[in-house]
Amino acid sequence: MSGSAVRSLVSALLLMVLLAAAGCAGGKKEPETLTVFAAASLTESFGTLGKAFEKSHPGVTVKFNFGGSSTLAQQIVQGAPADVFAAASPATMKQSGAPSPRIFARNRLEIAVPKGNPAHVAALKDLANPAVKVALCAEQVPCGAAAVKALAAGGVTVKPVTQEQDVKAALSKVRLGEVDAALVYRTDVKAAAGAVEGIEFPEADKAINDYPIAAVPKTAHLVLAREFIDLVLSDQGRRVLTDAGFTAV
Incomplete structure (x- = not known):
């Protein structure tokens, strides 16, 4: 083989390598995971938004960690891998150190009772009856802090039989019939799909919770994190949140 033929062959092989490399670079992106820490009361609505986000972002998986906002904030401060934090109160958002939070929804309390309301609870003052077993969220959790405000507004003193670390746990006590009532968010009553009954009470107006995101x-997925936040704040996000019982803002 002549020298010119060898050079031509080498050039052709080099071109093939370059084209293959370019094809790989412009091909399918590597799978990514966006980790979202969110208040337990957002379980249903964020689950819906997570699926929508994955659909519009092929190759991206949205992983959720739902729980009490104060616990999630502590985990973030301690270095837990998270990209987005959606809390049930500005105070717990502040604890996380996340900058420039934006309020995306509001929520209010209801009294959740088992179906049939066997303890005949009709108003907030009924929870002061020692015969009525009540579940509350712990005071450091946003739903617990809201309960403290509502009870103070009504001048009602309650001795709960249990204080739970997130609102879903408090609601579970009602669903299982372990308590006669619990102060939870109206969104959680709605999400229970008829397994419990909700009782509105005027003192809840004094304990509205703002939800920041x-x-x-130090997130490793800042662009994706911002795009997820944009989805939550979008018209689509507002519809999902409103359908879940939140007041969108």
């Missing part, structure tokens, strides 16, 4: 400091 922000990208977590």
Whole structure:
């Protein structure tokens, strides 16, 4: 083989390698996971938004960690891998150190009772009856802090039989018939799909919770985090949240 033929062959092989490399670079992206820490009361609505986000972002998986906002904030401060934090109160968002949070929804309390309301609870004052077993969220959790405000507004003193670390746990006590009533968010009553009954009470007006959302400091997926936040704040996000019983903002 002549020298020119060898050079031509080498050039052709080099071109093939370059084209293959370019094809790989422009091909399918590597799978990514966006980790969202969110208040337990957002379980249903964020589950819906997570599926919508994955659909519009092929190759991206949205992984959720739902729980009490104060616990989630502590986990973030301690270095837990998270990209987005959606809390049930500005106070717990502040604990996480996440910058520039934006309020995306509001929520209010209801009294949840088992179907049939066997303890005949009709108003907030009924929870002061020692014969009525009540579940509350722990005071450091947003739903617990809201309960403290509502009870104070009504001048009602309650001795709960249990204090739970998130609102879903408090609601579970009602669903299982372990308590006669619990102070939970109206969104959780709605999500229970008839397994419990909800009783509105005027003192809840004094304990409205704002829900902030922000990208977590040092996230490795800042662009995706911002895009997820944009979805939550979009018209689509507002519809999902409103359908779940939140007041969108």
